[in-house]
Amino acid sequence: MGILKGVCSSCGKIIFREGRAPMTVVCDCYRRCPLCGAEMTPYKPDLDPKSYGGERNPDLEALGLTSGGSDSKIDVVFVCLRHSPPYYSRVKPVEVALE
Numbered sequence: 001m002g003i004l005k006g007v008c009s010s011c012g013k014i015i016f017r018e019g020r021a022p023m024t025v026v027c028d029c030y031r032r033c034p035l036c037g038a039e040m041t042p043y044k045p046d047l048d049p050k051s052y053g054g055e056r057n058p059d060l061e062a063l064g065l066t067s068g069g070s071d072s073k074i075d076v077v078f079v080c081l082r083h084s085p086p087y088y089s090r091v092k093p094v095e096v097a098l099e
């Protein structure tokens with residue numbers, strides 16, 4: 001059993017894992033607020049459309065309820081509620097290759 005090492009291309013953090021073969025892990029920096037460093041809350045606009053101000057939400061229809069679009073997945077957006085207005089992040093998880 002050796003120690004694998006890799007550097008996150010997004011935050012520069014060095015990640016160590018025990019393992020025998022090269023692998024890929026996901027750095028957790030996408031969940032961290034870049035402003036204050038707190039762990040952000042997952043924000044899912046499709047949970048309850050009524051809480052976002054309308055019974056019909058054109059954004060939702062554009063995001064996932066139509067077929068044939070090139071982007072069928074709804075991005076998970078993280079929000080940090082410590083700020084006013086809240087900070088919304090669309091940072092994607094970063095895969096880090098360890099070797």
Ligand SMILES: [Zn+2]
Nearest residue numbers: 008011027029
């Ligand atoms: Zn990172």
Ligand SMILES: [Zn+2]
Nearest residue numbers: 033035036080
């Ligand atoms: Zn924050």
